[in-house]
Amino acid sequence: MNKKQRIAIDMDEVMADTIEKFIQLYKREHNFNASLEDMRGKEFRDILPAELYNTTRKYVNEPGFFRDLPVMPDSQRVVKELHEKYDVFIVSAAMEFRNSLIDTYDWLAEHFPFIAWQHIIFCGLKIVKVDIFIDDRTRNFVDFDGRALLYSSPHNLLINDYERVDNWLQVADKLL
């Protein structure tokens, strides 16, 4: 039997829609209407009024922030199918936010219960040995010599150096 290829899949802005949560949160709490068009090539905080710039950090450090993130459309079905064909690892930079660890763990258990604990990795630098890497941050591809798929997110839309996927249906087309 051939060994399955390994895929690393990032969570935030790939499986979990952090941007959508921010949009709703800033509308509700600060009456600020974020537009995806304004976000092209920028981080979410970069489109905020100056007085709100430092508030995103406060929110992501609050317990609960990562617990109710919307699930990215089609990700559950496609990740499940990938999981059957490949050796799938979820690789999140959760270590940046202490209070995100349990929330991220519970979010995964709720929405992707077929991913066993052996296949979940919380880290900072993503020094993982895999064949395929799906991530929205190009910094995670720097030392990576496998197939990198850049998952589209507003902040990376001006980058042209990587094979790109805009949504999970495109991931399915490429890998299933």
Add this chain to the structure above:
Amino acid sequence: MNKKQRIAIDMDEVMADTIEKFIQLYKREHNFNASLEDMRGKEFRDILPAELYNTTRKYVNEPGFFRDLPVMPDSQRVVKELHEKYDVFIVSAAMEFRNSLIDTYDWLAEHFPFIAWQHIIFCGLKIVKVDIFIDDRTRNFVDFDGRALLYSSPHNLLINDYERVDNWLQVADKLL
């Protein structure tokens, strides 16, 4: 400048003395005297009376269990010196126990504050790209083609297939 070699260092039974915690805990709670001699080649639970066999799992799932583990002698000084010479990553299989995540994070922050979050990895399977790997579990070396150092722990004392270190002074002798 040459790129530093990367070292992965396991936590339980390597940096943190889980066995010593179990010995004290079973003495206090169950009046059971564990001897290191009886443990040779065995897991801690294997030396317990039959009626206590399943209790270790209960303890390790309790919040707080991993928060006050004793620090392995000399590990703080030696890991700090390794950190100056190498690119050090702490790689723990913390994902097995949901409630260990925050405790393990806080334990590291308290006893090894010089390790930045970027260099901490909580996982199950240890699929990390490193040059040197210090661990007490040979299963973590199976797919590893770098230099593996088996850190002595009672359960692995009958294994002769790996380069072995009995304590942190021996790690220092080999790597510093």
